[in-house]
Amino acid sequence: MLIATDSLFSLSSANTQPCYAGGPATLICKAVISETHDSKTFVFEDTQSRSFDFKPGQYVTFAFDINGERHVRAYSISSTPTRPHNIQVTVKRVPDGLVSNWMNDSLAPGMTVEIADISGAFNWIDIPCDKPLFLSGGSGVTPVMSMLQYITDVTLPKDAVFVHFARSPKDVIFRDQLEFMAKRFSNVTVHLVVDSNDEEGFAGETGQISAELLARLVPDHAERSIFMCGPEGFMKAARTVADALPFAALHQESFGEKITLDEATETGGEVFFSLSGKSGQCAKGETLLEAALNAGIWIDSACQQGVCGNCKVMVTQGEVEMQDMGGLMPGEAEAGYVLTCCSWPKGPVAIDA
Ligand code: FES
Known part of the structure; x- marks a missing residue:
């Protein structure tokens, strides 16, 4: 029987455990699974034995203590809320990626x-559709995996096409699971595309993302809503393709590196955190978010790329250099708000934190 609804899977019918409802929590790593030569899946359970309720496609924000320093990073959840006893994130090594490495x-x-916390607007529950086209590059496969597993676990009658791009066959994260899903579920089509094919038995395509390739692989693209996810280089190329071809809708999530400032830009200064009454020094090149964490002040954050808006605070005094990537709503910058993950003080400042 098909369940013709997109409403969130009901955990109450699946188990009797109390449920994690958001906010700070301590998790324990229960397993580590090698996915490819440079990526692993980490399986976490709640130390209070709660199950997890979230929307497929959302991300979890971690605060790791590494060598005595706190590092906040957000990773998409690669598991599905239909299997609620743990959450899983799949992390690929990146050059100079302190936390991922x-x-x-x-x-x-x-x-x-x-x-x-667990949050994120890029999720299947808030933006469902009948004909999704999932488009991802590299580790961008992770939220798509969560959404695809949700669709198949709940047997939603959706006609899903997934086109995933990777460097080579050995770089395709979840390759076995994706090939299995495509074989098992008649409503799921998977196309794997690699830059270079060094494996004889690989049945996917070789090439780069282009309008010609997508039009050939997905001839009904005009009827489909795109869910696009990947590193910024892939996203730029994918947006160009999305501009060139008609699609029903476009939803996107970018995975990128932390925003940094040009070294020549003079930044730094004393930061007064007016809500907590504390002060701290922000060194040259350090963001307001880093200065707050160093001073023991918690500011919510997630993407660390100026996109999600989670780390927004009001600056009440002083001047900052900000590289907003869309995290502020129109008028908020003029009203005095800044995104602390991509703002650097230019002299002494006071912020509401
Ligand atoms: S953490 Fe997302 S905009 Fe700052």
Whole structure:
């Protein structure tokens, strides 16, 4: 029987455990699974034995203590809320990626980690449709995996097409699961596309994302809503394709590196946190968010790229350099709000935190 609804899977019917409802929590790593030569899945359970209720496609914000320093990072959840006893994130190494490389090298079963919250507007429940086209590059596969598993677990009658791009066959995260889903579920079509094919048995495509390729693989693209996710380089190319071809709607989530300032830009200064009455020094190149964490002041954050808006605060005094990537609503910058993850003080400032 097909359940013709997009409403969130009901945890109450699935288990009797209390449920994590958001906010800070301590999780324990229960398992680490190697996915490819440079990516691993980390399986976490709640230390209070609660199950997890979230929307497929959302991300979890971690605060890791690494070598005595706190690092806040957001990772998309790659598991599905239909399997609510744990959450899983899949993390790929990146050059100079302090946290992602630490996770791959050092995070092991039995270790505990802190999370700040689970959130994210890029999710299947808030923006469902009948004909999704999931488009991802590299580790952008993770929220798509959550959504696809949700669709198949709940047997939603959706006609889903997934086109995933990777460097080579050995770089395709979840390759076995994706091939299995495509075989098992008649409403799921998967196309794997690699830059270069060094494997004889690989049945996917070779090439780069382009309007020609997508039009060939997905001839009914005009009827489909795109869910696009990946590193910024992939997203730029994918947006160009989305501009060139007609689609029903476009939803996107970008995975990128932390925003940094040009080294020549003079920043730094004393920061007064007016709500907590504390002060701290912000070194050159350090963001307001980092200065707050160093001073022991928690500011909610997630993407760390100026996109999600979670880290917004009001500046009541002084001047900052900000690289807003769309996280502020129209008029908020003029009203004095800044995104602390991508704002650097230019001299002494006071902020509401
Ligand atoms: S954490 Fe997302 S905009 Fe700052």
